[in-house]
Amino acid sequence: MKILEASQLADLDSYSCKEQNISSWELMERAAGLAYEEIKTRLNSATQQIKVLAGPGNNGGDGLAIAYFLAQDGWDVDVFLVNFTSSRSPDNQKNLVRLKNQAKSNIRELTEDSELPEFTSEDLVIDAIFGVGLNRSMPEFVQKLARKHNGSASQCICIDVPSGMYLDQSPGEDEAVFQSDLILTFQTPKLPFYLPDYSGVVGEVKIIDIGLSQKRLSEISSELNLVDLSLAKKLYRPRPRFSHKGTYGHAVLIGGSELMLGSVILSSKSCMHSGVGKTSVLMPSRGHSALIQHLPEAMLVENASEDFISDQDLGFNADAIGIGIGIGTSEAALSALGAWLEKADCPLVIDADALNLIAEHITLKDKKRLRTLDGQVPKKSILTPHPGELRRLVGSWKDDFEKLNLIKDFSKQFDVIVLAKDAYSLCVYQDQVFVNSTGNSGMATAGSGDVLTGLLTGLLAQGYSSLNAAVLGMFLHGLAGDLAAEEMSEESLTASDIIRYFGDSFSKLKA
Numbered sequence: 001m002k003i004l005e006a007s008q009l010a011d012l013d014s015y016s017c018k019e020q021n022i023s024s025w026e027l028m029e030r031a032a033g034l035a036y037e038e039i040k041t042r043l044n045s046a047t048q049q050i051k052v053l054a055g056p057g058n059n060g061g062d063g064l065a066i067a068y069f070l071a072q073d074g075w076d077v078d079v080f081l082v083n084f085t086s087s088r089s090p091d092n093q094k095n096l097v098r099l100k101n102q103a104k105s106n107i108r109e110l111t112e113d114s115e116l117p118e119f120t121s122e123d124l125v126i127d128a129i130f131g132v133g134l135n136r137s138m139p140e141f142v143q144k145l146a147r148k149h150n151g152s153a154s155q156c157i158c159i160d161v162p163s164g165m166y167l168d169q170s171p172g173e174d175e176a177v178f179q180s181d182l183i184l185t186f187q188t189p190k191l192p193f194y195l196p197d198y199s200g201v202v203g204e205v206k207i208i209d210i211g212l213s214q215k216r217l218s219e220i221s222s223e224l225n226l227v228d229l230s231l232a233k234k235l236y237r238p239r240p241r242f243s244h245k246g247t248y249g250h251a252v253l254i255g256g257s258e259l260m261l262g263s264v265i266l267s268s269k270s271c272m273h274s275g276v277g278k279t280s281v282l283m284p285s286r287g288h289s290a291l292i293q294h295l296p297e298a299m300l301v302e303n304a305s306e307d308f309i310s311d312q313d314l315g316f317n318a319d320a321i322g323i324g325i326g327i328g329t330s331e332a333a334l335s336a337l338g339a340w341l342e343k344a345d346c347p348l349v350i351d352a353d354a355l356n357l358i359a360e361h362i363t364l365k366d367k368k369r370l371r372t373l374d375g376q377v378p379k380k381s382i383l384t385p386h387p388g389e390l391r392r393l394v395g396s397w398k399d400d401f402e403k404l405n406l407i408k409d410f411s412k413q414f415d416v417i418v419l420a421k422d423a424y425s426l427c428v429y430q431d432q433v434f435v436n437s438t439g440n441s442g443m444a445t446a447g448s449g450d451v452l453t454g455l456l457t458g459l460l461a462q463g464y465s466s467l468n469a470a471v472l473g474m475f476l477h478g479l480a481g482d483l484a485a486e487e488m489s490e491e492s493l494t495a496s497d498i499i500r501y502f503g504d505s506f507s508k509l510k511a
């Protein structure tokens with residue numbers, strides 16, 4: 001699903017009105033009507049007090065229409081006109097006149113001189129002050145209003161976006177944003193919903209299809225996408241009936257060290273369950289018998305050391321290699337990693353300590369930063385850093401938007417795919433950004449990342465392009481975690497459980 005910028009949304013908006021031969025007011029009426037239908041299902045008692053906060057723009061216009069519909073249905077509604085300017089958008093003005101004529105709700109004006117309303121646990125607040133038009137700090141009294149609301153126990157439904165949220169930047173340290181329980185957003189998801197900087201204000205998100213032009217939507221080029229089931233289905237390649245294990249590739253997992261042998265076993269198991277033809281494992285020899293006990297389907301590659309990975313020749317051509325899981329940061333691991341980066345002639349999935357070693361190597365040779373990595377990491381490799389590893393690789397960032405730019409630069413510089421793991425992972429290739437929609441906090445448990453690496457390596461070996469393997473694997477991994485959590489709760493979920501739900505996760509792609 002495309003994620004659009006404010007200017008693209010405005011374009012889509014006006015194109016749709018022309019295409020459907022409707023006025024902008026009629027479109028607002030449709031959007032507000034659909035939002036109202038959703039709000040109605042959430043109203044829990046006839047005594048609930050509803051407070052609509054309406055700004056002077058089109059977001060406020062939505063709010064005034066919603067207030068009108070609520071009052072028509074007999075709900076008590078207090079409407080606060082948040083008047084930080086004396087001008088109103090024409091559609092807002094029209095809805096205000098209608099609301100006043102209806103004479104069923106209490107309408108009050110809020111300016112910087114007004115006493116701010118109280119909010120209690122009985123209140124349902126509908127925040128329609130600012131939508132996607134916010135382009136500078138909210139006026140101080142509106143920020144005070146947001147802080148007062150956020151400090152109360154009232155429920156809040158935000159229309160389109162929480163007021164105070166920017167589509168293209170994080171809030172300043174002192175800037176207030178309305179905390180939402182529910183966001184009813186129109187037509188397309190908005191990027192900040194998925195970024196940690198806004199995590200404190202984003203509640204449940206419901207995307208409302210308001211019938212904007214699909215033709216125009218398909219024409220608008222967006223490098224930002226939310227990875228949902230329909231996008232994942234497009235990436236998935238069904239298995240031909242006449243196929244054999246050679247069809248699905250030979251994956252190699254290289255990982256483990258003296259005290260971290262489980263990680264590579266987990267990764268190998270995940271890889272074996274990804275649909276791959278064959279999985280070979282190069283790991284410290286002291287773990288060999290444990291691997292065969294846990295995963296008899298896997299093949300072992302001889303390894304020179306009991307405790308560390310080596311650069312032993314494979315004796316066959318690998319279709320994909322996953323490297324780094326549990327290798328540690330020893331000299332032995334560094335030298336083996338260097339050798340593998342040098343000689344691998346297929347794309348790699350690079351994770352964990354391999355990323356730390358690469359990052360350290362870059363820092364040590366800061367002046368040769370470009371050359372150190374360039375030519376050593378095969379192009380189109382997938383790097384899977386968690387936030388700590390990412391910081392070591394690309395440097396520090398002051399907010400999520402700067403982080404995204406650093407990742408893009410890094411991806412362009414080294415021609416690699418960066419899968420930045422997080423609550424909503426971001427898969428970045430050059431300027432293209434894929435935001436994952438699946439996953440849950442039950443996956444914040446040791447080994448989840450190892451499972452992802454195995455899955456990505458397996459998909460890569462099957463012939464998926466690096467970008468498609470990364471995007472599809474990221475989605476399937478999170479979905480498996482969600483299905484597992486449904487059954488067993490987030491608390492009791494372990495990394496092994498994620499693998500057990502790969503089957504159900506793949507099934508969703510075929511449904």
Ligand SMILES: NC(=O)C1=CN([C@@H]2O[C@H](COP(=O)(O)OP(=O)(O)OC[C@H]3O[C@@H](n4cnc5c(N)ncnc54)[C@H](OP(=O)(O)O)[C@@H]3O)[C@@H](O)[C@H]2O)[C@@H](O)CC1
Nearest residue numbers: 013028031057058059130131132133134135136137138160
């Ligand atoms: N997309 C769609 O399909 C549909 C969209 N709809 C709705 O329209 C909403 C967007 O409406 P909108 O463009 O009127 O902007 P909104 O957020 O109401 O802000 C109003 C104005 O405030 C101004 N301003 C900005 N920052 C400011 C500040 N800090 N302090 C003071 N002023 C500030 C700025 O104007 P400026 O002063 O920059 O000229 C801005 O234009 C959208 O979120 C959705 O709810 C639906 O109705 C129908 C379908």
Ligand SMILES: Nc1ncnc2c1ncn2[C@@H]1O[C@H](COP(=O)(O)OP(=O)(O)O)[C@@H](O)[C@H]1O
Nearest residue numbers: 386421422423439440441444446447448449450
């Ligand atoms: N709160 C969360 N919501 C969704 N996914 C999560 C959450 N926390 C962690 N994950 C996912 O779990 C995995 C954790 O990876 P990582 O930190 O490398 O774990 P480990 O090193 O223990 O294997 C990533 O894929 C990440 O996206």
Ligand SMILES: [K+]
Nearest residue numbers: 127130161163
């Ligand atoms: K809003």
